[in-house]
Amino acid sequence: MERLLRVANNSPESGTVVVGAADPASPASTNWRERLPILRSGKITLRELQSSDAPALWASINSSEVTKYLSPPPATVDGFEHFIDWTHRQRAVGMQAAFAVVVEGFDTPVGLFQLRQLEAGFATAEWGFAIGSAFWGTGVFRTGAELMMHVAFDVIGVHRLEARACLNNDRGNAALKKIGAVHEGVLRRSFQRDGEYLDQVLWTVLKEDWLQAKVIWGGEVTLN
Numbered sequence: 001m002e003r004l005l006r007v008a009n010n011s012p013e014s015g016t017v018v019v020g021a022a023d024p025a026s027p028a029s030t031n032w033r034e035r036l037p038i039l040r041s042g043k044i045t046l047r048e049l050q051s052s053d054a055p056a057l058w059a060s061i062n063s064s065e066v067t068k069y070l071s072p073p074p075a076t077v078d079g080f081e082h083f084i085d086w087t088h089r090q091r092a093v094g095m096q097a098a099f100a101v102v103v104e105g106f107d108t109p110v111g112l113f114q115l116r117q118l119e120a121g122f123a124t125a126e127w128g129f130a131i132g133s134a135f136w137g138t139g140v141f142r143t144g145a146e147l148m149m150h151v152a153f154d155v156i157g158v159h160r161l162e163a164r165a166c167l168n169n170d171r172g173n174a175a176l177k178k179i180g181a182v183h184e185g186v187l188r189r190s191f192q193r194d195g196e197y198l199d200q201v202l203w204t205v206l207k208e209d210w211l212q213a214k215v216i217w218g219g220e221v222t223l224n
Contacts, residue, residue, distance in 0.1 A: 032155055033094050039150065043104035044143040046151075049087055049112065053100050054080035056108030060132035069169040069193070070130060087114075094122070097151060101131065101144050110135050113148045115156070124160045125152055136171070145179045153210045160206055166191060167199040176203045180213055 036048040049057075058077045060066070067073055074080045090096035096116040100109035111131035118124040127148060131141050152158040165172040167186060177183070181203035189197035 032097060032151075033092060036091065036097055036099065037151070037155060039099075039147045041143050041147055044140060044147065045102040045104075046099040046113065046144060046147045047102065048091070049084045049098050049100050049109075051081050051084055053109050054078075054084060056110075057100075057112060060110050060134075061112075061130045063133065065133045066130055069166045069172060070128075071193075073130070090116075097156065099144075099148070099151075101140060103135065103140060110140065111144075113144055115148060115152055115158075118162065122156050122158055124162065125156070125158045126162045126164070127152070128163070141175055142179060145175075149179075149205065149210050149213075153207045158207065160204060163203045164191070164200040165203065166193075167201055173201055173203075179205075180209060181205050182209070 038045065038047045040046075054077045058074070058080050061073050062075070074083050084098075087096060087098035091098070094117070096114060098112060098114045101111040101113065102109050111129065113127065113129045115125055115127045118126050129141065129144070129148075131144075135141075149161065152161050163176055163181060164187065165176060167173075182205070184202045184204050187200045187202055190200045191198045
């Protein structure tokens, strides 16, 4: 998750499909490289980032509390606009998918999720997230994470999903454990922050883990 917001230097909706927990992979009627799906579960919606999201994301994410274990995010609203444009280019070439997190009752996003390929063909991918601190402990992350796993495994076709969290990031590690990610090991001095190298925990979810979890979970995802 620490790699979230690392930006490169050159930096009519389809019909609604309801994916039940016991269903196989969704029929994914859209090509995600051309347009990311809009996903809803409960009061949470994930949709592609828009340029107009930049001010809200800058306000939600640019705090020391949120960025303590992240690579430094864009420092300005303009920087977030460039970042959002970059994610669109990355999506178009099949390298990454980035989603805004929108909570019912709010017009602007309160955070974001990213998914990027680690090998050609997206069989192995890494994901990261940043949620505004006002929404910590509210279930926003858990629901958003379930939607992102749906995108990764059922839409894009990921086999292995990885996340990295700093060893002393208690909240991040607890959140990943809670959604069923498996602790695979510690990556020593693998993340640099403020001139210091920190250890990271490697967490993984496999496609078979997700298929089993869907049966237990029993929720529904609305895919537009």
